Amino acid sequence: MAANQDSSYDVDKIQVLEDIDAVRKRPGMYIGSTGPDGLLQMIYEVVDNSVDEALAGFCTTIEIVIHEDKRITVRDDGRGIPVGIHPEAGVSTVELVLTTLHAGGKFDEGGYKVSGGLHGVGVSAVNALSEHFVVEVRWRDGKVYRQEFCRGRKTTELEVVGESNETGTTITFLPDREIFDEIHYNFSKLSHRLQELAYLNAGLTIQFDNRLTGVKRAFHAEGGIAAFVQELATGKEPLHEGPIYLAESRGSQSVEVAMLFTDAMEEEVFTFANNINTREGGTHLTGFRAALTKVLNDYAREKRILRQEDEALPGEAIREGLVAIVSVKLQQPEFEGQTKAKLGSPGIRAFVEEVVREQLGQYLAKNPSVGRAIIENSLSAHRARLAAAKARKLVRRKEALFGGGLPGKLADCTSGSPEESELFIVEGDSAGGSAKQGRDRNFQAILPLRGKVLNVEKARLGKLLDNQELRAIITALGTGIRDQFNLDGLRYHKVIIMADADVDGSHIRTLLLTFFFRNLRPLIERGHVYIAKAPLYLAQRGQVRRYLYSDEELEAYQAEEDGKYIVRRFKGLGEMNPEELWETTMNPETRILRQVTIRDALEADEVFTTLMGTDVPRRRDFIRENAHRVVALDI
CATH class of the missing domain: 3.30.1390 (Ribosomal Protein L30; Chain: A,)
Structure with missing residues (x-):
């Protein structure tokens, strides 16, 4: 039994708001889609209920099992769903929660003070969309209760099936094949979310047993988001030892901040509200940035690093190289939009700002060397923006990026309008030659690459800029990279990666996508990067x-x-004559292009680190879990 048992979470904490008849008719309204993302959402809905128990202080371990027949089991050691008869509904509370939308303990403050899944439709929607659903509750009376359902309707009554000296809930479900055409789970995305939850809930253990692939993982982070930041900063040179950690709880709201300043050029700040990844930020991010800028400017003036009263470092310069997590937990958060990508709760801004201002100020007073290192780095970044000649790194980079004209191997197009132009980055000189002959030179430019480009995941910036192939791409695009990136300089509306349809071609595509993600991410975010699909x-x-x-x-x-x-x-693009290459891969009327998108920057970051980093066992497990997707992968 988990510690801190609280009998206040009982049958009278469950409220009934409406029925669930529409779930099976419109599943996309409740789980997003009936494809792979919808299947994952079903798992998340059940796991999130267990995490809510951890947030309330009553759960320490969550187990997730993917069985050989694709059933999912989620087991926790929380308080267990209440088993008594609900006073309003006249049925067991277990049945009520699992068959009625908006029936849950999250609408009553005595049930959960903080929760991520506030709509209360999660587990009942999962039940409605499962051809078989079983719940077992280990209740406080020492008995184990069990009930089965089919497509949202009970097939057995709630009955006692055993005894236990523990409490908790176990749910097993099989997604309905009448709803889902194929049941294929995205294991890498699921693993990422489970690891994320472990980081965001320090001390919580999440065990993942994938029996379909034979891979087992345990996610546990005593260091919480500080360990999260340390992981995200892998490969960067820190300016100080260990992340700065700030935390405060007041009533039903709390904030945690972990940050590590590095010598990198980009800013990586990720925010969460009640464990939900708020990808578009919100009021908590606004409060954090405001406090960070004020505290560091005040500190710089106090230490006379900034000598003029009206002189100030801009927030962008202060945050250069910053890796940070901002996690808030609050009652009834307000999100902007259905996706919960942006937090809109107004009160949390002042709370975050106050905590960061007070605690970061105290930290810097006790660690003056850290404060000075951060300020000096910020000053360097600021001066580089004002006058690149005063910052050696940025000068070298700018000379490397913008010195000289276009690369000699580039066969440019004649159109002067970027909106009409395309750049094909082509694997191999022979394929490049065919592409140059087969293209429409009015709007299509060709840049052939020789062999596999540098793996930038393992290389520092200087080595990247020494690589002739990557430097040619940067020069041809005209945007610069990282903090020197300027979309106004983009010379082509479409940037198309064209590689062979074999294993080597896939590796080259991955290397190039790693380069774009790490150094030219706005091109992907704005929809300019594509992959050409070549025939076999x-x-x-x-x-x-x-x-x-x-x-x-x-x-x-x-x-x-x-x-x-x-x-x-075709053994490769180089075997295709110009007419074949035009007809299959370059002609806008007949070609197949796949646009590269980023749905979750944190998840993408983890995938690139896994595939292109130095952790071989981690990469092996990733390949084992995702090998089944290769045949069906549509790129």
Whole structure:
């Protein structure tokens, strides 16, 4: 049994608001989609209930199992769903919670003071969308209760099936194949979220047993978000030893801040509200930034680093190289929009600002060397913005980026309008030659690359700029990189990566995407980066030619053809003549392009670190868990 048991969470804390008849008719309204993201959302809804128990101080361990038959089990050691008869509904509270929308303990302050899933539809929607759903409750009376459901309707009554000296809830469900065409879980995204929850709830243990792939993981972070920041700063040079950690709880609201200043050029600040990743920031981020700017400017004046009263360091310069997590927990948070991507609660800004101002000021008073290091780095960044000649790093970078004209290997287009222009980054000189001959030179530019580019995940900025291939890309684009990035300088509306449709081509695409994500992220965020899909086969019967893009397409073609035909396999883009390359991969009327997007910067950061970093066991587990997606991967 978890510590701090509180009998106030009982049947009278559950409120009934409306029915769930619409869930099966419109599942997308409740879980987002009926694809892979919707399947993950079903898991998140159940896990979040267990995390809410941890937030309330009654749960220390959560176990998630993916069974061989694709059932999901989530087990916690919280208080357990109340089993008594609800006074308003006249049915057991377990049944009420699992079959009625907006029935839960999150609407009553005595149930949960803080919760991420405030709408109360989660677990009941999961039940409605499961062909089999089983709940077991280990209750405070020492008994174990069990009930089964099918598509949201009970198939058994709540009954006692055993005894236990522990408390908690175990839920097992199988997503309904009438709703979901295919049941394929995105294991990397699920692992990322579980690790994120462990970081955000210090001391909570989350055990993940993926029996489909044989991979087991345990997520536990005694260091909480400080350990999170340390992980995010991997590969960067810190300006001080260990993250700065600030925390305060007052009544039903709390704030935690962990930050580490580094010599990197980019700012990485991620915010959360009740464990929800607020990707677009909000009032808590505004309060944090305001306090950070004020405290460090006041400190710089106090130490006479800034000598004029009206002189001030801008927030952008102060936050250069900053890696930080801001996590707030509050009652009834207000989010802007359905996605909960931005926190709108007005009161939390002043609270965060006050805590950061007071505690960071105290920290700097006790650690003057840290304060001086941060201020000096900020001053350097500020001066570099005002006059790049005064900052050696930025001068070297600018000379590397903007020295000289366009790269000699670039075959530019004749159009002077970036809105009409495309840049193809092509693997190999032979493929580049075919692309140059096959292109429409009015609006298509070709930049061939020789071999595999540098893995920037393992390289510092200086080595990156010494790499001839990457420097050619930077120069051709015209935007600069990192904090020197300026979208106004972009010379092409579409930047298209064109590589072979084999393993080596996939590796080159990954290397290039790593480079873009780490150094030119706004290009991806603004929708300028694409991947061209090249064919694997050319099937020909008489004069009829058909390009096939996968082994599955070839098998389907062979099954439907009853006459004589020949099949040619392309070993690479270099084997295609200019006409074939134009027809399949470059012609806007017939080509297949996939736009590269970023839905979650933190998740993308973790994936690139896993794939391109130095942790071999972590990369091996990632490949084992995601190998099934390679065949179906549509890029």
